[in-house]
Amino acid sequence: MTVVLVILVLILAGAAAALFWRLRQAEAAKSQLAAEHQQAEVELKQLQSSQAQVIHTTKLASLGQMVAGVAHELNTPLGFVKSNVEVVGDLLDDYRKLVKDYDVAVQLCQQPVDLMFSADKESLDKLVKHVEESRRRLFEARRAVEKSPLLNEAKELLADSRDGITQLASLVQNLKGFARVDRDGMDLMDVNEGVESALMIAAHQLRDRIQVVRKLEQQVPRVRGMPSQLNQVFLNLITNAAQAMEDEGTLTVTTRSSESGVEIAFADTGCGIPDDVLPKIFDPFFTTKAPGEGTGLGLSIVHKIVKSHGGSIKVRTTPNRGSEFTVMLPSEAARPTLH
C-alpha cells in the first residue's frame, strides 16, 4: 500500500516538476519572444530611418539634378540681360556725346549774332564764313543725332532684356510650382502644370537630342494630391525616358481624362525593357545602371507615391521600340464624396 502511495506521490511530484518546468520554459519563451519583438522593433525603426535616409538622399540627388537643369535654363537669359544692361549704359554715354556736340554747334551758331552789330566790311566777310561754317557743323551735328542708331540699339537691347527677365521670372515661378515650397500638403492640382514644370527641370537632359511632343488635354480634371510629390513622379519618369534613349528620340507626354480620373502617359522611343527585367522595375534597389549611377529607387518611389495617391501605373514596352509609362490618378470629380 505504502509502495503504491509512494509511487503516487512520486508521480505527482514528477508531474508537478514537469508542469513547473514547462511553465518556466513557457515563461522563458515568452521573455525571449518579448526580447525578439523588441529587437525586431528596433530593427524596423532602423530600417525605416535608413529608408527615410535613402529617400532623402534620392531627393537630394534629384535636387542636384534640378539645380543643374535650372542653372542651365537661367544662365542663357541671365547672360544676355546682364550684358545688355551694361552695354545700354555705354550706348547712352555715346549718345550723350552726340548731344553735347550738337550743343556746341548751337553755341557756335549764336556767336555771329553778337558779332554782327559791331561789324565792318572785312569782319562781315569773316562773319559770313563763320555763319556758313557753323551752319554746316550744326547740320552735321543734328544729322548725327537724328541718324544715330544708338537709341534704337539701346531700345532693342532693353526689349530683349525685358523678354529675358520675363523668361527668368517664369522659370522661377515654374521652379516654385515644382517644389511647392509655399504649400506642402494635399492640394488640388492641375497635372498639366506639373508636367510642364517637370519638363522645364529636365530640359537640360532633353534639349540637344530629344524632341518633346506635348499632347496635353486642356481642362483636364484636377487631382487632389501632394503637388511636390506628383511632380517628382513626373520628373522621374521623364528622366527615365531620357535615359532609355541613348541618342536621339522622341518623348511624347499625354494627359487625358479617363472614366475614373486622369491619365498621364510618358512614351519614349528608347531601348524598351527586357521581359526578365520588367517584373522587377518597381522593386526598391533594382537598377540596370552601373553601380554609383542609379540608386534603383526612382521607380519604386514613383510607385509608392502613386499608390499613396490612390492611383496606379501601367507599363507597356517593346524592346528596341520604346516604353510607355501611364500614371492613373483619381480625379477630384471622380472621387466618392465623404460627407
Next chain:
Amino acid sequence: MLGQDFEMPAADPNRGPLRVLFIDDEARILRALKALFRDLEVYFTTEPREAPALALKHNVDVVVCDQRMPEMLGVDVLREIREQHPRAMRILLTGYSDLKAVLGSVNEGEVYRFVNKPWINADLRALVLEAGEIARESPAIGDQLSPNEQNTARSQVGVLVIEDDTTVQQRLREILQPHYQVRFASTAERALQVLEQHETGVVISETATNHGADLTLMLKALKQYHPHIATVVITERANAQTVIELINEGQVYRMLIKPVRMGSCRLSVDSALGRYWKLKQQPKAVRRYGVTPSEETVRAQTKLPNSLLSRIRSLPARLFGVGGVRI
C-alpha cells in the same frame, strides 16, 4: 574661286578691326554680343552648320560658339572650324558644362578658352581682343608629322609620365616604351629632375597623386612658363570644373579618362609630340597655347614648396627663339 589658299587672301588679314564670328541658337545672345563688340567686325549665325563656311569666307580671327544647340554641339562646330579654318582662335561659351562637352572641347575642339554664361563683359572683351591679336600675330600649326620627322622627334624628345599608381605605370610602360623615350616620376620632385635633365616634349600626368597631392597647380605652372610642352592628362574621375580650369589655365592638349586604352593613348601622345615638334620649328606659334593664371591660382602657387615654382621657372629653355619664360 582662284585664291584657294586662305592663309594668303588678297587683302591683308592683319589690318582693320578684328573679325569675330559668334554662333548661338539664341538670337538674343547674339544681339547682346553684337552690341558688346560693336567696335569690331562681327558676324553671327544661329545656324551652326553655316558656321565653318562663314568663318572661312570672312577669314575671321576669333570664333565664339555656344555649346548646346539643337542641331549641332558647339564642340563639333569648333572641330570643323579647326579643320577648315585653323587660324581662328576658338572660344566656347556655355550655360551648363557637362563633362562630355568639356572633354570634347579639349580633345576635338582644341579650344583656347572655356567661358561660362552669364559672362562678365569686361573679361569677355579682353579675352576676345587677346585671342584676336594672337590669331593675327601667331601662325597656326598642325600636329601631323611626316614619318621622317616622327622618327627624329621620337629619338630626340622625351615623354614624361607623372603617375604614382604602379598598375597604371606598368600599363603605360607597355603602351609607350616600345615607341618613345619614356621616363616615369611618381612625385613632382622627381618630375622636375627629369625635366631639368632631359628635353621633354610631352608630359602625361594624373590630376592628383594617390596620396592626394594636387598636380594641377604644377601642370598650370609648367604651362605658364613653358607653353611649348604638350600636356596629356589621364585621370580617374574628372569633374567638369577641374577640366575647365585645366583648359583655361593649363591649356591641356588632351584629356583621357582611365582605364587607359592603347589606341587613344598612342594617338594622343603621337599628336602631342607632333605639336611639340612643330612648335619647336615655329616658335612664334607658341602664343596660341599660352595661359594666364587666375588670381586664385597665383595665390595657390605661392603655397607650393618654394623651390618647386622657381625650379619650374628656371627650367632650361630648349627651343630656339622661345625664352622659356613668359611672365
